Amino acid sequence: MPIPFNRPHLTGNEFKYIAQAHENRKLAGDGTFTKHCHAWLETNTAAKKALLTHSCTAALEMAAILIDIQPGDEIIMPSYTFVSTANAFVLRGGVPVFVDIRPDTLNIDEKLIEAAITPKTKAIVPVHYAGVGCEMDVIMDIAKRHNLYVIEDAAQGLMSTYKGKALGAIGHFGAISFHETKNVISGEGGALLINDDRFVERAEIIREKGTNRSRFFRGEVDKYTWVDIGSSYLPGELIAAFLWAQLQEAEEITKERLRIWDQYHHELAEFERKGLIRRPIMPLHTQHNAHMYYMLFNSLEERTEAIDRMRKKEINPVFHYVPLHSSPAGLKFCRTHGSLSVTEDLADRLLRLPLWYGLQDIQTVSAAIFD
Numbered sequence: 001m002p003i004p005f006n007r008p009h010l011t012g013n014e015f016k017y018i019a020q021a022h023e024n025r026k027l028a029g030d031g032t033f034t035k036h037c038h039a040w041l042e043t044n045t046a047a048k049k050a051l052l053t054h055s056c057t058a059a060l061e062m063a064a065i066l067i068d069i070q071p072g073d074e075i076i077m078p079s080y081t082f083v084s085t086a087n088a089f090v091l092r093g094g095v096p097v098f099v100d101i102r103p104d105t106l107n108i109d110e111k112l113i114e115a116a117i118t119p120k121t122k123a124i125v126p127v128h129y130a131g132v133g134c135e136m137d138v139i140m141d142i143a144k145r146h147n148l149y150v151i152e153d154a155a156q157g158l159m160s161t162y163k164g165k166a167l168g169a170i171g172h173f174g175a176i177s178f179h180e181t182k183n184v185i186s187g188e189g190g191a192l193l194i195n196d197d198r199f200v201e202r203a204e205i206i207r208e209k210g211t212n213r214s215r216f217f218r219g220e221v222d223k224y225t226w227v228d229i230g231s232s233y234l235p236g237e238l239i240a241a242f243l244w245a246q247l248q249e250a251e252e253i254t255k256e257r258l259r260i261w262d263q264y265h266h267e268l269a270e271f272e273r274k275g276l277i278r279r280p281i282m283p284l285h286t287q288h289n290a291h292m293y294y295m296l297f298n299s300l301e302e303r304t305e306a307i308d309r310m311r312k313k314e315i316n317p318v319f320h321y322v323p324l325h326s327s328p329a330g331l332k333f334c335r336t337h338g339s340l341s342v343t344e345d346l347a348d349r350l351l352r353l354p355l356w357y358g359l360q361d362i363q364t365v366s367a368a369i370f371d
């Protein structure tokens with residue numbers, strides 16, 4: 001049997017809730033299931049306000065509008081991330097400024113941020129790679145001293161913590177993804193976490209096409225109208241119904257993924273001792289959600305050989321991001337600050353192993369890497 005890289009997990013209650021939404025004849029956004037999801041996210045992350053979006057990409061775009069990114073404004077972020085981290089700001093005319101990552105966690109190197117700040121800098125966007133927290137205390141302190149916003153790309157970070165705080169609930173904003181490749185899913189889906197009260201009302205407006213419809217539904221105004229820029233960023237109730245089934249099992253999903261992660265970590269210890277690979281490094285003050293199991297080979301050649309060996313056994317490992325600063329759009333719309341040598345080096349040597357709810361073949365996968 002081939003072993004796929006990802007296999008979306010279904011809890012069994014998705015259809016039941018979708019049928020309920022169907023029966024209620026409430027299919028547009030912000031119905032009962034959306035409210036359940038908002039309440040769950042606010043309770044479990046301690047965010048001041050959670051708003052479902054149709055993707056993490058949409059949540060990042062909302063954040064870029066909320067902090068009023070103007071053409072030429074700079075946003076400091078890692079290059080080793082998904083396209084949307086940068087694209088959300090480029091859409092507003094902003095210029096992502098890439099700095100290098102830490103060799104241990106592959107997260108933005110917080111020591112390089114301050115030197116990249118210019119009078120045009122408006123925000124820092126830490127990306128919690130593999131659901132492992134960035135050094136948020138340092139980043140929040142830099143932001144405070146330079147009057148910058150912090151938008152956490154917590155796409156991979158639901159159920160992870162940094163010093164006990166949920167990822168996504170530490171900066172001014174956090175963006176979460178429920179894409180089917182993440183831990184808790186709704187096919188496509190996301191949420192914006194708002195951790196600063198000042199932005200809540202405008203966030204609701206931007207999410208509802210620039211109207212004050214949310215206030216109208218709450219009976220706070222007697223008609224709704226166009227009051228600001230915005231777009232349609234909210235998912236329909238069928239998506240929210242699906243997501244509600246998943247959120248109710250988030251803890252169980254995380255536990256099962258951690259079981260698999262820990263077993264990989266155990267199986268691969270021997271290869272690390274022999275100097276063949278480096279396993280993930282987890283700082284003690286972060287608790288991760290087992291979003292990903294990756295390893296680093298000593299060279300691109302050794303990684304290519306391992307992929308070939310595994311594919312022959314019908315196992316499908318995959319590498320990850322092409323650093324954004326070397327992509328065609330990255331070259332056009334962004335700039336770098338300082339050397340990105342760690343990013344370039346690690347991107348070539350990283351490989352991710354299959355990790356999904358119910359995966360039993362951890363020994364088979366591990367053994368296939370060098371056999």
Ligand SMILES: *Cc1c(COP(=O)(O)O)cnc(C)c1O
Pocket residue numbers: 054055056057058081082084085127153155156176177178179188189190
């Ligand atoms: C998955 C991911 C995104 C995009 O999420 P969508 O919900 O697909 O828009 C953004 N950033 C990171 C780091 C991701 O892993």
